[in-house]
Amino acid sequence: xxxxxxxxxxxxxxxxxxxxxxxxxxxxxxxxxxxxxxxxxxxxxxxxxxxxxxxxxxxxxxxxxxxxxxxxxxxxxxxxxxxxxxxxxxxxxxxxxxxxxxxxxxxxxxxxxxxxxxxxxxxxxxxxxxxxxxxxxxxxxxxxxxxxxxxxxxxxxxxxxxxxxxxxxxxxxxxxxxxxxxxxxxxxxxxxxxxxxxxxxxxxxxxxxxxxxxxxxxxxxxxxxxxxxxxxxxxxxxxxxxxxxxxxxxxxxxxxxxxxxxxxxxxxxxxxxxxxxxxxxxxxxxxxxxxxxxxxxxxxxxxxxxxxxxxxxxxxxxxxxxxxxxxxxxxxxxxxxxxxxxxxxxxxxxxxxxxxxxxxxxxxxxxxxxxxxxxxxxxxxxxxxxxxxxxxxxxxxxxxxxxxxxxxxxxxxxxxxxxxxxxxxxxxxxxxxxxxxxxxxxxxxxxx
Amino acid sequence: xxxxxxxxxxxxxxxxxxxxxxxxxxxxxxxxxxxxxxxxxxxxxxxxxxxxxxxxxxxxxxxxxxxxxxxxxxxxxxxxxxxxxxxxxxxxxxxxxxxxxxxxxxxxxxxxxxxxxxxxxxxxxxxxxxxxxxxxxxxxxxxxxxxxxxxxxxxxxxxxxxxxxxxxxxxxxxxxxxxxxxxxxxxxxxxxxxxxxxxxxxxxxxxxxxxxxxxxxxxxxxxxxxxxxxxxxxxxxxxxxxxxxxxxxxxxxxxxxxxxxxxxxxxxxxxxxxxxxxxxxxxxxxxxxxxxxxxxxxxxxxxxxxxxxxxxxxxxxxxxxxxxxxxxxxxxxxxxxxxxxxxxxxxxxxxxxxxxxxxxxxxxxxxxxxxxxxxxxxxxxxxxxxxxxxxxxxxxxxxxxxxxxxxxxxxxxxxxx
Numbered sequence: 001x002x003x004x005x006x007x008x009x010x011x012x013x014x015x016x017x018x019x020x021x022x023x024x025x026x027x028x029x030x031x032x033x034x035x036x037x038x039x040x041x042x043x044x045x046x047x048x049x050x051x052x053x054x055x056x057x058x059x060x061x062x063x064x065x066x067x068x069x070x071x072x073x074x075x076x077x078x079x080x081x082x083x084x085x086x087x088x089x090x091x092x093x094x095x096x097x098x099x100x101x102x103x104x105x106x107x108x109x110x111x112x113x114x115x116x117x118x119x120x121x122x123x124x125x126x127x128x129x130x131x132x133x134x135x136x137x138x139x140x141x142x143x144x145x146x147x148x149x150x151x152x153x154x155x156x157x158x159x160x161x162x163x164x165x166x167x168x169x170x171x172x173x174x175x176x177x178x179x180x181x182x183x184x185x186x187x188x189x190x191x192x193x194x195x196x197x198x199x200x201x202x203x204x205x206x207x208x209x210x211x212x213x214x215x216x217x218x219x220x221x222x223x224x225x226x227x228x229x230x231x232x233x234x235x236x237x238x239x240x241x242x243x244x245x246x247x248x249x250x251x252x253x254x255x256x257x258x259x260x261x262x263x264x265x266x267x268x269x270x271x272x273x274x275x276x277x278x279x280x281x282x283x284x285x286x287x288x289x290x291x292x293x294x295x296x297x298x299x300x301x302x303x304x305x306x307x308x309x310x311x312x313x314x315x316x317x318x319x320x321x322x323x324x325x326x327x328x329x330x331x332x333x334x335x336x337x338x339x340x341x342x343x344x345x346x347x348x349x350x351x352x353x354x355x356x357x358x359x360x361x362x363x364x365x366x367x368x369x370x371x372x373x374x375x376x377x378x379x380x381x382x383x384x385x386x387x388x389x390x391x392x393x394x395x396x397x398x399x400x401x402x403x404x405x406x407x408x409x410x411x412x413x414x415x416x417x418x419x420x421x422x423x424x425x426x427x428x429x430x431x432x433x434x435x436x437x438x439x440x441x442x443x444x445x446x447x448x
Numbered sequence: 449x450x451x452x453x454x455x456x457x458x459x460x461x462x463x464x465x466x467x468x469x470x471x472x473x474x475x476x477x478x479x480x481x482x483x484x485x486x487x488x489x490x491x492x493x494x495x496x497x498x499x500x501x502x503x504x505x506x507x508x509x510x511x512x513x514x515x516x517x518x519x520x521x522x523x524x525x526x527x528x529x530x531x532x533x534x535x536x537x538x539x540x541x542x543x544x545x546x547x548x549x550x551x552x553x554x555x556x557x558x559x560x561x562x563x564x565x566x567x568x569x570x571x572x573x574x575x576x577x578x579x580x581x582x583x584x585x586x587x588x589x590x591x592x593x594x595x596x597x598x599x600x601x602x603x604x605x606x607x608x609x610x611x612x613x614x615x616x617x618x619x620x621x622x623x624x625x626x627x628x629x630x631x632x633x634x635x636x637x638x639x640x641x642x643x644x645x646x647x648x649x650x651x652x653x654x655x656x657x658x659x660x661x662x663x664x665x666x667x668x669x670x671x672x673x674x675x676x677x678x679x680x681x682x683x684x685x686x687x688x689x690x691x692x693x694x695x696x697x698x699x700x701x702x703x704x705x706x707x708x709x710x711x712x713x714x715x716x717x718x719x720x721x722x723x724x725x726x727x728x729x730x731x732x733x734x735x736x737x738x739x740x741x742x743x744x745x746x747x748x749x750x751x752x753x754x755x756x757x758x759x760x761x762x763x764x765x766x767x768x769x770x771x772x773x774x775x776x777x778x779x780x781x782x783x784x785x786x787x788x789x790x791x792x793x794x795x796x797x798x799x800x801x802x803x804x805x806x807x808x809x810x811x812x813x814x815x816x817x818x819x820x821x822x823x824x825x826x827x828x829x830x831x832x833x834x835x836x837x838x839x840x841x842x843x844x845x846x847x848x849x850x851x852x853x854x855x856x857x858x859x860x861x862x863x864x865x
Contacts, residue, residue, distance in 0.1 A: 071809035073631035144743050153707035155572040303720040304704040333701030338788035418788045424795040
């Protein structure tokens, strides 16, 4: 590679400048020289193109080297043509009167020395401002924090089953009446609403009673680390928020009274997700109050252990399905991820002979039987770990038998649609191994 | 070419002598000093022959394998701390140069991430920092991921020496520009798609903290993904499968620790359902939205309200700015609560993402080999120029000490550094 005449020109003119000026700090002089040169060159270029916006343009953001049309803006051709073709990929700028400088100046976007960004948000703020309200003026949500966002993390936990320690969730007895009340107060909460019966029962069992005997006891203190979630059983509590973000000493240190929490109400739910500073102080408003408390580690372990166990169960079930024998562990894990649990009382027809087959089922608990039209006795029995209807994944043939639950059953199910979305057509998976022989033996629902 | 070969041979020699000291007895002070010098030589020149290798060769390449190894000879005294580039809850990243460098290495600069053991333990991030070190070591050499050159430790800190990305955070450019146009957004999104394809499908790694703050620009304006503090190896990588038939991968495909950044958390993370690499595709949807509008789709000053929106509300697009139907579609497909329908996670994986109309016309091979010109060329005046980074206050004095008691309990957990 030889230097182009252009680059020689640049060096020549630098030499001339140096000779003329005889600078004391040579490097600084060269740096300044090139900065100036670049600025000049770019601004000349800007004025030569028909850029829509005078102080900002994509012209310093040329496209790509190459001959294809450019998906990132601009048209095709070689690089010099692209540069000449004007704005290619430009950074949007809404407001021309703000402090954004041109990217062609050395300080593009940055004020020397200081952060120009607002205070970081994140953490546990006090919840002012309506969600996603949009300011008409510039399209930005009002009160939108523009600062860097802090990452959050809970303690890293490993599933009990994987670590071999025998953890079981704590259990604290409650009366039926108490349980009903608790269920009602947490049922609408997004952290609980998706739990299955088992998880729900374990979480309710783990809530521990906490007596707050006197008035004026701080249950949580604004700014402190958060570890527990509380449901009010008896009495009432007052919520205070100090605008400084934490409880301050002296009178008025509590801040403003913002709410009262009555029996059935709850507070401190963020602590169930990760350790963030408390957003408010909560204090008992009378003597003789009672709370139910749940800590983060317990809550997360309950959810994690039950999910982990169910996932492994599903994966081991799936391993047993010959149709899916050629799936990799990763693919089985994806299917396990998408399986949905359904419960049926005894005597329910789960699939009906003659219907179009759309989903397959793994029997998680209980028993079921297959019947064919015209026969009195079941043609097959299913127990935990058995599966049926998997041929629906393969073709649209009608169900060859009905399956009826004998006891209450819990099944995990996945539709053909979901299966194909995740892994593509079953036919291509089938091609990996032979599955033509023995189908009849494996599944009585298969019709030749 | 000749030069390249010479340098790479030299690096190999240095690396061999530095890292393959095997079962030798404790080296003498003179040997230690020599080793330190060799390590300094290695880190000063690692980038001389750095060029993108095909994705399948990144982790296999012998030279890349030398990157990210733990150093036994280096200490923080071998570096001159120039200024802070960023801070986190338990880490601080410094711009550094070699202390007493060779004449030709005077302008060599690096980013040194310093983690205080006490803070790491207190914040229960011991597992996370170990994952970060080992995953960064494995992926060193990918064109769009920060390169871990080496790591070392001393009594109270852990150190990761990384390549310096002088362009600063995409976050800063985004906030300054308020929003990016679709071409700019597409450029960054495309490079991120290649990162996720590599991490998920080749390495089996979920990144878990995608956001503009963690995307840096290199001198040419290409993305470098940084901060692997939440990255986690899951049991589904090509690399693991390639160990052969008998290899049983004991790791499960999902993980449970809630981590990330509130606005970017996927619904399954919030609801503790066990999460997979699918969380990164969700976050990419949020990211493209934020590129195009200047703010994330789910936002509130109270994080609980953000989480309620994430699990229950569809992404809503403002009327201003106008967003193309292709962009809206890819955002909606990424931000799909049902993981069996989420783009990136469904069959075809990243290949399907690349085919989406939003990326129409993109030549992916050219993206990978950095043939597209970056939409923002950082204004860099000299190698160690840090004007693209914000300034940060000094470290607080009076930090907690790493006591002997803590050391007895935890030191073994940090042995890989």
